[in-house]
Amino acid sequence: xxxxxxxxxxxxxxxxxxxxxxxxxxxxAFKNLGKNKTIGLLFFNSSLRTRLSTQKAALNLGMxxxxxxxxxxxWGIEFEDGTIMNGTTAEHIKEAAAVISQYCDIxxxxxxxxxxxxxxxxxEHILTAFQKYATVPIVSLESSxxxxxxxxxxxxxxxxxxxxxxxxxxxxxxxxxxxxPHAVANSFVKAMQKLDVEFVITNPEGYNLNPEITAExxxxxxxxxxxxxxxxxxxxxxxxxENYGEINDVEEDWMITKEKIKxxxxxxxxxxxxxxxVADEVLDxxxxxxxxxxxxxxxxxxxxxxxxxxxx
Amino acid sequence: xxxxxxxxxxxxxxxxxxxxxxxxxxxxAFKNLGKNKTIGLLFFNSSLRTRLSTQKAALNLGMxxxxxxxxxxxWGIEFEDGTIMNGTTAEHIKEAAAVISQYCDIxxxxxxxxxxxxxxxxxEHILTAFQKYATVPIVSLESSxxxxxxxxxxxxxxxxxxxxxxxxxxxxxxxxxxxxPHAVANSFVKAMQKLDVEFVITNPEGYNLNPEITAExxxxxxxxxxxxxxxxxxxxxxxxxENYGEINDVEEDWMITKEKIKxxxxxxxxxxxxxxxVADEVLDxxxxxxxxxxxxxxxxxxxxxxxxxxxx
Amino acid sequence: xxxxxxxxxxxxxxxxxxxxxxxxxxxxAFKNLGKNKTIGLLFFNSSLRTRLSTQKAALNLGMxxxxxxxxxxxWGIEFEDGTIMNGTTAEHIKEAAAVISQYCDIxxxxxxxxxxxxxxxxxEHILTAFQKYATVPIVSLESSxxxxxxxxxxxxxxxxxxxxxxxxxxxxxxxxxxxxPHAVANSFVKAMQKLDVEFVITNPEGYNLNPEITAExxxxxxxxxxxxxxxxxxxxxxxxxENYGEINDVEEDWMITKEKIKxxxxxxxxxxxxxxxVADEVLDxxxxxxxxxxxxxxxxxxxxxxxxxxxx
Numbered sequence: 001x002x003x004x005x006x007x008x009x010x011x012x013x014x015x016x017x018x019x020x021x022x023x024x025x026x027x028x029a030f031k032n033l034g035k036n037k038t039i040g041l042l043f044f045n046s047s048l049r050t051r052l053s054t055q056k057a058a059l060n061l062g063m064x065x066x067x068x069x070x071x072x073x074x075w076g077i078e079f080e081d082g083t084i085m086n087g088t089t090a091e092h093i094k095e096a097a098a099v100i101s102q103y104c105d106i107x108x109x110x111x112x113x114x115x116x117x118x119x120x121x122x123x124e125h126i127l128t129a130f131q132k133y134a135t136v137p138i139v140s141l142e143s144s145x146x147x148x149x150x151x152x153x154x155x156x157x158x159x160x161x162x163x164x165x166x167x168x169x170x171x172x173x174x175x176x177x178x179x180x181p182h183a184v185a186n187s188f189v190k191a192m193q194k195l196d197v198e199f200v201i202t203n204p205e206g207y208n209l210n211p212e213i214t215a216e217x218x219x220x221x222x223x224x225x226x227x228x229x230x231x232x233x234x235x236x237x238x239x240x241x242e243n244y245g246e247i248n249d250v251e252e253d254w255m256i257t258k259e260k261i262k263x264x265x266x267x268x269x270x271x272x273x274x275x276x277x278v279a280d281e282v283l284d285x286x287x288x289x290x291x292x293x294x295x296x297x298x299x300x301x302x303x304x305x306x307x308x309x310x311x312x
Numbered sequence: 313x314x315x316x317x318x319x320x321x322x323x324x325x326x327x328x329x330x331x332x333x334x335x336x337x338x339x340x341a342f343k344n345l346g347k348n349k350t351i352g353l354l355f356f357n358s359s360l361r362t363r364l365s366t367q368k369a370a371l372n373l374g375m376x377x378x379x380x381x382x383x384x385x386x387w388g389i390e391f392e393d394g395t396i397m398n399g400t401t402a403e404h405i406k407e408a409a410a411v412i413s414q415y416c417d418i419x420x421x422x423x424x425x426x427x428x429x430x431x432x433x434x435x436e437h438i439l440t441a442f443q444k445y446a447t448v449p450i451v452s453l454e455s456s457x458x459x460x461x462x463x464x465x466x467x468x469x470x471x472x473x474x475x476x477x478x479x480x481x482x483x484x485x486x487x488x489x490x491x492x493p494h495a496v497a498n499s500f501v502k503a504m505q506k507l508d509v510e511f512v513i514t515n516p517e518g519y520n521l522n523p524e525i526t527a528e529x530x531x532x533x534x535x536x537x538x539x540x541x542x543x544x545x546x547x548x549x550x551x552x553x554e555n556y557g558e559i560n561d562v563e564e565d566w567m568i569t570k571e572k573i574k575x576x577x578x579x580x581x582x583x584x585x586x587x588x589x590v591a592d593e594v595l596d597x598x599x600x601x602x603x604x605x606x607x608x609x610x611x612x613x614x615x616x617x618x619x620x621x622x623x624x
Numbered sequence: 625x626x627x628x629x630x631x632x633x634x635x636x637x638x639x640x641x642x643x644x645x646x647x648x649x650x651x652x653a654f655k656n657l658g659k660n661k662t663i664g665l666l667f668f669n670s671s672l673r674t675r676l677s678t679q680k681a682a683l684n685l686g687m688x689x690x691x692x693x694x695x696x697x698x699w700g701i702e703f704e705d706g707t708i709m710n711g712t713t714a715e716h717i718k719e720a721a722a723v724i725s726q727y728c729d730i731x732x733x734x735x736x737x738x739x740x741x742x743x744x745x746x747x748e749h750i751l752t753a754f755q756k757y758a759t760v761p762i763v764s765l766e767s768s769x770x771x772x773x774x775x776x777x778x779x780x781x782x783x784x785x786x787x788x789x790x791x792x793x794x795x796x797x798x799x800x801x802x803x804x805p806h807a808v809a810n811s812f813v814k815a816m817q818k819l820d821v822e823f824v825i826t827n828p829e830g831y832n833l834n835p836e837i838t839a840e841x842x843x844x845x846x847x848x849x850x851x852x853x854x855x856x857x858x859x860x861x862x863x864x865x866e867n868y869g870e871i872n873d874v875e876e877d878w879m880i881t882k883e884k885i886k887x888x889x890x891x892x893x894x895x896x897x898x899x900x901x902v903a904d905e906v907l908d909x910x911x912x913x914x915x916x917x918x919x920x921x922x923x924x925x926x927x928x929x930x931x932x933x934x935x936x
Contacts, residue, residue, distance in 0.1 A: 046385065048387060048412075051378075051380070052380075055415070056378075066676055069384070074675070075895045083899065084899040086801045086897065090895045091672070091895030092896075094907075095894050095895065099673060099918040102677075102918055103677055104676070177399075270403065270407050271402045272403070272407065275394070283406075291410045291411060298414065355697075358698055359698065360720065360723065361723060364664065364727040365726075381696070381697065384696070489710045583699045583715030584715070586702070586707065587706070588709050595718075596718070603722045606722075
C-alpha cells in the first residue's frame with residue numbers, strides 16, 4: 001500500500017477490523033515501529049477527532065507528529081498546472097508536497113470539497129496532487145469524496161458491537177442547516193458493501209448519492225420502511241448530488257428519533273447537531289455508539305499508519 | 313482529587329508549596345510517571361505562560377501534549393442543554409468532552425468570562441460542562457472566576473522569597489484600559505487566606521471583589537494605608553464586580569510606583585501593561601518577582617499534573 | 625556562540641558545510657544531545673520550511689519543540705522602551721522574552737520587516753530585543769535583514785553539488801507581484817563572499833542591494849552578461865533598497881528561463897511563484913536544486929542547534 005486514500009484499497013475489510021480491535025486491546029504493542037519517524041498532519045479545514053485521534057495513533061506507534069493548519073501557518077497553495085502565479089497563491093503544490101516529504105515519513109491531508117463544481121471535486125485535485133508530488137505515503141484525513149479512516153472506524157465499531165451474524169445496517173440522510181459533503185456517506189456505503197451485513201440507504205427524493213457508489217444497494221425514500229428491523233442506524237446529512245451542492249426542500253421530518261429507530265444502535269461520525277440530525281433522547285441513550293466510534297478512530301488510524309510504516 | 317478547578321481544593325496549601333519547590337529542585341524526578349500519558353490543552357482564549365509552562369510541566373513528567381485553539385482548529389461548541397442546534401455551533405459539549413476524553417488522560421481548559429452576565433459567568437458553564445461530560449480529569453487553565461494554577465504559583469513564590477515568618481501581603485487593584493476578569497484576584501485572595509500571612513486588599517470604591525470570597529480580609533480604599541510595611545505587593549486590574557463588567561471612573565492614580573511600595577517585592581501574573589499597571593522602575597528592579605512567578609508556573613502545573621497522574 | 629542571528633558569525637563557512645553534510649549522512653548521531661531540552665519556535669509570520677525543518681532538526685537531536693504563532697496564540701507584544709502601554713499591545717518584550725526563556729533552552733524567532741521604515745527594519749528591533757531580554761540563545765528564523773539558516777543551507781547545497789573547484793554563482797533578481805524583503809538575498813550575498821566561488825549579482829537598475837553588504841561583489845544590470853558560464857543561478861525577488869520598500873517599473877523580462885541559464889543549477893529558497901520568478905521548464909527539470917535545498921534546511925538548523933547545545 002503506497003497511499004491510503006480510499007476504502008476501495010481494503011481488500012478484506014473484515015480482517016482489517018479484527019486487526020484494529022487487536023490494536024485496541026494492546027495499543028502499545030508496536031511502540032517501536034514508528035521510532036524516529038514523523039507524520040505531518042496538514043489541515044485545510046477544521047478538525048477535532050481526526051486531529052487528535054491521528055496524533056494519538058502516531059504516539060501509540062512511537063511516531064512524532066507535526067500539525068499544520070496550512071492556510072494560516074504557511075502559504076496559499078496553487079494546484080493548477082502551468083499557472084502564471086501572480087495572484088494570491090504563493091507556493092505550488094509541486095514544491096509544497098515535495099518539500100514536506102523531506103521532513104515527514106508520512107503525510108496526512110484533510111481537504112474538503114467546495115461543493116460548487118462536481119467534476120473538480122470528483123477529481124480530488126488536492127489529494128491526488130499530494131499523491132503525485134509527494135515522495136512519501138499520503139493518508140486521506142477526509143477528502144472531497146471520501147473519508148476512509150471514518151469508514152474503517154465504522155466497520156470496526158459495527159463488528160465490535162454486533163450480536164448477529166448478519167446485522168441490518170441502515171444509512172439514513174438527516175437534516176442539517178448547511179450544505180455538507182458526501183464524503184462520509186460515500187465511504188460508509190463502500191465499507192458496508194464489503195462487510196457481511198444487510199445494508200440499505202434511505203434518503204429523500206433528490207438526495208440519492210452517486211449511483212456509481214451506491215450501485216446495487218437498495219435506496220428507500222421512505223425512512224420508516226428502511227428502518228424496519230434495523231440493528232444499526234447511521235445518520236448523516238449530505239447535500240444533493242444530482243443538483244450538485246444544492247439543498248432541496250424536504251417536507252417530511254427526517255430527524256432520527258427513538259420512536260423511529262426503536263432499539264437499534266445509533267451511529268454518527270460527529271460533530272452532530274443535536275435535535276436537528278438526531279434527538280437528544282437517542283444520543284444520550286446507551287444505544288448511541290457515537291462516542292465509541294470516536295474512540296475507534298484512534299485504532300483505525302493506528303492500523304493504517306502501522307501498515308504504511310511496515311511498507312516504508 | 314478528580315479535577316483541579318479551584319484553590320479551594322487544596323487543604324494544606326503550605327505543604328503544596330513545599331512539594332512544588334521540591335519539584336523545582338529536581339524537575340525530572342518523576343519523568344516516568346507520565347509515560348504514554350497525554351494531556352490535551354484546549355484554549356478558548358490567548359495564552360503564553362499557561363500554554364508553555366503546562367507543556368513544560370508535562371514534559372518534565374514524561375507526558376505528551378496535544379494543544380488546540382478550539383475556536384480556530386475545531387468546531388463551534390454548544391453549551392446549552394436541549395438546544396435545537398441549527399445555528400452557528402456545530403458540536404455539543406457533551407460530545408466534545410466525551411470524545412476528547414478518548415484521546416487524552418487529562419484535559420486542561422482555558423475559558424475566560426464574557427463579563428456581561430454575572431450569573432452565567434459564576435456558573436462556570438464551560439468548565440463545569442467539561443467536568444460533567446469528560447471522563448478524565450479536567451484542569452482549569454483559568455476559568456471565569458478562578459485561576460488556581462496562578463494562585464498556587466503565587467503561594468509558591470511568596471513562600472520561596474519570604475524572609476519573615478508572617479510577611480505582609482497586599483493585593484492592589486491597578487489601572488488598565490480594558491475590562492478584565494476577577495479570576496486571578498479571586499484565586500489569589502483564596503490562596504492568601506490559606507497561608508500564614510498578614511493579608512489585605514486595596515482597591516478603589518466600586519471595585520470590591522465578590523464579598524463571599526474576600527470574607528474577613530480587610531479592604532482598604534486608600535492604597536497608601538494598605539501598602540504600609542508591605543513585604544509583597546501583588547498588582548492586578550479587575551473590572552467592577554458590583555456593577556458587573558463595568559469600568560467605573562477612578563480619580564486617584566493607582567499605578568504601582570517605587571515611591572508607593574518602597575522595597576516590597578512586586579508581583580504580577582503577567583502579561584502586564586507597563587507604566588499603566590506598574591512603573592518601569594519597579595518592574596525593571598530586583599524587587600520584581602514577576603519573571604520568577606512565571607518560572608514557578610511550571611512547577612505549580614507539574615505538581616497538579618503529578619497528583620492527578622498518581623490518582624488516575 | 626551565544627545567539628545565531630547572522631551569517632557573519634560563521635568564521636569558516638566551508639567547514640560548517642562539511643559538518644552539516646556529516647549530519648546529513650548520519651542525522652541521528654547526536655540524538656542524546658538535546659535530551660530534556662526544548663526549543664520554542666515563535667512565528668510572527670507564515671512559515672512552512674522553517675517551521676517543519678527546524679522541528680525535524682530538533683527531533684534529530686532529541687529535543688522537544690513548542691511552536692507558537694505569536695500573534696494568534698498569545699498577546700500583542702510591545703517593543704518600544706518606556707511606553708505607556710494603554711494601547712493595543714498587552715505584553716512588553718522584556719517580559720515575553722524573559723518568560724519564554726524560563727520554559728525553553730533555545731528560542732527561534734521569525735519576524736519579517738514591514739518595509740516601510742528602513743532604519744527601523746535595519747535596527748532589527750524584534751530580533752535584538754529578544755537577544756537582549758531572553759536569557760537563552762536566540763536563533764533567527766529570518767529577520768528583517770537576514771535569513772542565515774537559509775544562507776547556510778545554500779552554501780551546503782552548492783558545496784554538495786558543485787563539480788568544480790571554484791564554480792560561478794549568480795544571484796539574480798526576479799519578478800514578483802508583491803514587495804518582498806531583502807533578507808534572503810542579503811544573507812546569500814554574505815555567504816557567497818565567504819565561499820571559494822566566483823560570485824556576481826544581477827538586478828535591474830534601482831534594485832541594488834545595500835552597498836555595505838554587496839561591497840566588492842560585481843553587480844550586472846544586464847542579466848545575460850551575468851549568466852555567462854554560470855554554474856549556479858540563485859533567483860530571488862526583492863523590493864527596492866534605495867527607494868526603500870518600493871517596486872520600481874522594470875521593462876525587461878527578468879524571469880528565469882532555460883534559454884537564459886542553459887544547464888546551470890537553479891536555486892531558490894521557496895516558496896516560489898511559478899512562471900513569474902522562474903519558468904516551469906526550469907523548476908521541473910533536474911537542474912533545479914530547490915527541493916534539495918529544502919532538505920538541507922534540516923541539516924543547517926541541526927548544525928546550528930547542535931553548536932548552541934554544545935555551548936549551553
